[in-house]
Structure formats: structure tokens, C-alpha cells
Amino acid sequence: MALYVEKYGGTSVGTAERIQAVAETVAVSARQGHRMVVVVSAMSGETNRLLDLAAQVSEQPSSREQDVLLSTGEQVTIALLSMALENIGVPAKSYTGSQIKIITDDIHSKARIQSIEATRVNADLDEGRVVVVAGFQGVDSENNITTLGRGGSDTTAVAMAAALNADECRIYTDVDGVYTTDPRIVPEAQKLDRITFEEMIELSGAGAKVLQIRSVEFAGKYNVPLRVLSSFTEGFGTLITDEDSSMEQPLISGIALSRDEAKVTVRGVPDKPGIAYSILGPVSEAHIIVDMIVQNIGTDGLTDFTFTIPRADLDRCRELLEPVVKSLGAAEIIGDSDLAKISVVGVGMRSHAGIATTMFEALSDKGINIQMISTSEIKISVTVDKEYAELAVRTLHKAFDLGEEKNITACPD
Ligand code: ASP
Ligand code: MG
Numbered sequence: 001m002a003l004y005v006e007k008y009g010g011t012s013v014g015t016a017e018r019i020q021a022v023a024e025t026v027a028v029s030a031r032q033g034h035r036m037v038v039v040v041s042a043m044s045g046e047t048n049r050l051l052d053l054a055a056q057v058s059e060q061p062s063s064r065e066q067d068v069l070l071s072t073g074e075q076v077t078i079a080l081l082s083m084a085l086e087n088i089g090v091p092a093k094s095y096t097g098s099q100i101k102i103i104t105d106d107i108h109s110k111a112r113i114q115s116i117e118a119t120r121v122n123a124d125l126d127e128g129r130v131v132v133v134a135g136f137q138g139v140d141s142e143n144n145i146t147t148l149g150r151g152g153s154d155t156t157a158v159a160m161a162a163a164l165n166a167d168e169c170r171i172y173t174d175v176d177g178v179y180t181t182d183p184r185i186v187p188e189a190q191k192l193d194r195i196t197f198e199e200m201i202e203l204s205g206a207g208a209k210v211l212q213i214r215s216v217e218f219a220g221k222y223n224v225p226l227r228v229l230s231s232f233t234e235g236f237g238t239l240i241t242d243e244d245s246s247m248e249q250p251l252i253s254g255i256a257l258s259r260d261e262a263k264v265t266v267r268g269v270p271d272k273p274g275i276a277y278s279i280l281g282p283v284s285e286a287h288i289i290v291d292m293i294v295q296n297i298g299t300d301g302l303t304d305f306t307f308t309i310p311r312a313d314l315d316r317c318r319e320l321l322e323p324v325v326k327s328l329g330a331a332e333i334i335g336d337s338d339l340a341k342i343s344v345v346g347v348g349m350r351s352h353a354g355i356a357t358t359m360f361e362a363l364s365d366k367g368i369n370i371q372m373i374s375t376s377e378i379k380i381s382v383t384v385d386k387e388y389a390e391l392a393v394r395t396l397h398k399a400f401d402l403g404e405e406k407n408i409t410a411c412p413d
Pocket of ligand 1: 009010041042047048073135136149150151152153154
């Protein structure tokens with residue numbers, strides 16, 4: 001008998017009927033004798049509704065209280081799902097993050113899981129109960145409720161799977177798997193049967209919204225096989241695992257689009273040691289994630305320094321940098337949020353030359369101007385004017401033949 005951790009997202013538990021449907025699905029595996037841990041999100045729209053309420057009573061809600069508030073969304077669904085399971089004769093018990101003892105650090109609204117107490121869960125499983133766990137939340141060492149960031153229930157599920165040494169972590173959502181790109185932009189996009197952790201991490205980091213990136217990193221680190229599948233339709237979804245050398249590798253696995261980027265340029269900074277550090281130091285201290293970084297060759301002892309960050313952090317980043325710019329004697333800060341980032345990802349890139357050329361040629365044929373470029377071993381990202389974002393994705397999907405039913409390139413010997 002296997003141990004499965006299954007996670008059901010907000011749309012999968014969006015109504016009482018949906019919760020009953022989830023209970024039916026879980027019951028099938030439980031009745032087969034599998035040990036089942038189920039992690040749930042808040043009902044769809046609930047987290048936003050709570051955030052909205054907070055905004056109505058306070059201009060700057062304290063992050064501690066906001067976490068207390070947001071964690072209630074998941075508390076509703078664990079109770080309802082446990083009731084629905086018991087109602088069809090499946091013994092179940094619900095737990096909040098603090099009851100299990102999902103210990104996190106104390107960074108409210110983006111807390112990281114540090115440890116999970118498995119004893120109580122294992123005892124329930126031994127007694128044949130389904131254990132239903134509230135996603136997205138934990139508790140810090142001072143017993144304050146914390147939350148893990150939007151989409152954090154995925155991370156809860158993977159962390160539970162790692163802590164319990166589960167056979168598979170299944171993320172049930174409203175899509176039936178991971179696609180070569182967003183099918184709303186490219187209707188020919190193909191569902192992938194398998195993808196590697198590494199590729200999925202790059203795709204999530206590059207804007208693919210299927211899974212919270214931290215959950216994939218976690219799964220890769222602890223080697224927890226992760227399956228993304230739909231709670232609305234039948235199918236095996238997409239399995240995310242370690243790279244298997246016997247597996248035929250497609251050249252490019254997917255293309256991600258992120259519209260949530262902003263570009264910050266500090267113009268006219270003196271070209272001398274320590275500049276990158278004085279600009280990016282305060283930014284990273286504020287937990288703002290910096291992605292692409294470009295520094296031009298200096299002329300006349302001055303240079304421009306450009307980097308991208310999440311758009312939501314643009315105002316805060318400018319505020320942080322005002323004093324830095326003054327003390328460096330730089331000319332100005334320019335913020336730009338009219339851009340989008342497009343990334344092509346594939347482990348096949350390691351063994352094939354010319355991917356970047358194909359990419360740049362295809363974009364140039366459509367007259368799309370590339371602003372910034374960055375690469376990793378298995379990813380090439382560019383930023384373009386946001387007006388051309390969808391055209392760029394369609395163009396590249398075609399250039400790499402990703403719409404073809406079987407886009408497998410055999411591994412070179
Ligand atoms: N309820 C949280 C959110 O909406 C966590 C989750 O759904 O994973 O972001
Ligand atoms: Mg979600």
C-alpha cells in the first residue's frame with residue numbers, strides 16, 4: 001500500500017458540491033487501503049475576499065494579523081472536507097498548520113517551512129484515518145501563525161510528502177497537467193507526460209503559474225515525485241521527476257511568459273568596485289527577488305545598471321534606492337513596467353547548439369525587439385515590450401515545433 005499526499009486547490013474545493021466530489025475521489029484511494037494525507041487550499045476567491053476585508057479596515061494591516069486572517073480560509077475547507085469524508089463512511093481528521101506543528105521562520109506572508117512534526121499524522125494514518133491538512137500556513141517558534149505566500153498550499157503538500165516519505169505528491173488543480181505553454185495563448189500547446197524538476201523550476205520561475213516554484217524546488221531537493229492533474233477530468237496529468245537518462249529528451253520542453261516584471265535602471269553610476277553591491281544589497285535585504293541583471297560597459301567612468309524585479313515591488317524598490325542613488329552620485333532611477341519576459345526551457349539545451357540563434361531569428365522575423373537577455377544552462381530568457389508578449393510566445397512555440405504531437409529529439413549518444 002502506498003502513501004499519497006494529495007493537494008486540492010481553491011477551484012477544486014470552490015463549492016460544497018466540489019468538496020463532496022473531492023471526498024469521493026479521496027475515498028476511492030482510501031478504500032483501496034492507501035494511506036492518504038490531503039492538503040487543501042481555501043475555497044476559490046476566499047483569500048482575495050479576506051485580503052479585501054483587511055484593506056477595508058486598515059491602510060497598512062500588520063503582517064501578523066493578516067496571516068491570522070488569511071489562515072482562516074484553509075481552516076474552513078479542512079473542516080468541510082473531513083465532514084464530507086466522514087459522511088461517506090471514511091474516517092478523517094482535520095488539522096491546521098499550527099496543530100500539526102508545521103514550524104516556519106517568522107517572515108509573515110512569505111514564511112518558509114523549517115520542520116514538520118510527523119508523529120500525530122502517522123498515528124492517525126496507522127488508525128486508518130485520512131488526515132486533512134490546511135495548506136499555506138504554519139506557526140513560527142513563538143507560536144505566531146504564519147502563511148507561506150500565495151499558492152503556498154502546493155508547498156505545504158510537498159513538504160508533507162517529504163516529511164512523511166510519501167510515494168507520490170499529487171497536486172490536483174483546474175488544469176490537466178503541464179503544457180508546452182499557456183494554451184490560452186497558443187491553442188496548439190501540448191500536454192507533457194513528464195518533465196524534470198529542473199525544467200519545471202525554470203518554467204515556474206519564468207512565470208508558468210501551474211505550481212508555486214518553491215513547491216517544485218522542495219520536491220526536487222527531497223526527490224518527491226510530483227504529479228499535476230485535474231480534479232475535474234480523468235487522466236494521469238504530468239509527472240515531474242528526476243531526469244532519467246533512458247528518457248528521450250525533447251530539445252525544448254516549454255515556453256513561459258511572465259507579465260509581472262518591472263525593470264529598474266540606475267543611470268550614470270560611477271564605474272568602480274562595490275557598485276553592484278551597494279545597489280542590490282538593500283534590494284535583497286528587503287526580500288525583493290532580483291532576476292535579470294545587466295551592467296553595461298562604462299564610458300567616461302560612468303555606467304548604467306539595470307535589473308528586473310516583480311512588478312509589485314517596483315515602488316518599494318524605488319524608495320529604497322533613492323538614498324543610494326544620492327550617495328553614489330548617480331544620475332537617476334528609471335522604473336519601467338511595460339515589459340514581459342519570455343523564457344524557453346529544456347534540458348536538451350545542454351547538448352544542442354544553436355537554440356539561442358533559432359530564438360533570436362524567429363523574434364527578429366516578426367520585428368520583435370529584444371531588450372534584455374539572460375541564460376542559464378537550460379533556459380534562455382528575453383524581455384520584450386509587453387505589447388508583443390503573446391506574439392513572441394506564439395512565434396517561439398512554432399519555431400521550436402512544440403505544437404507537434406510528438407516533439408521528441410533522441411538523446412545524442
Ligand atoms: N489560499 C492561498 C492562496 O489563494 C493558498 C493557496 O491557494 O495555495 O494563495
Ligand atoms: Mg492555488
